Amino acid sequence: MMKKPIQLSFTVMVIFTILVLEVVANEGIGKKNQCHEVLKQSNCVAAECETMCVKKRPKGASYCSPSKKCLCYYHCAQ
Template structure:
């Protein structure tokens, strides 16, 4: 009985330490990941030209990405502050 209890206590301790490690890693990974935002960039012609969309997006936010979506809207994605 004494050996069984010792073995169970060792296994339980191992799983508790393992779980605390996963919780700690999850918390630190959540802190490092910035939130992503987007804004619609209006255009006068009603058509989205990828080069113009990218230029306007880069002008607004230095580190950004842009994409043209139907019906001719330009979405500018960037990291929120």
């Protein structure tokens, strides 16, 4: 009489484990690395930096660092 609940819980546990492993395996698929490039060493102006970044990397995002460097962040394949 105890065999049925044990078999059922074992089956549920195996299915749950397979689903968890599948989710963990798919987590790494499609991830892209982020790279950056210095476009200007000093005197960064946000609008100018953004224009240069988008021109060079259409899907890039610009950032003026506290040290006034113009940085362009983009996804790169590595």
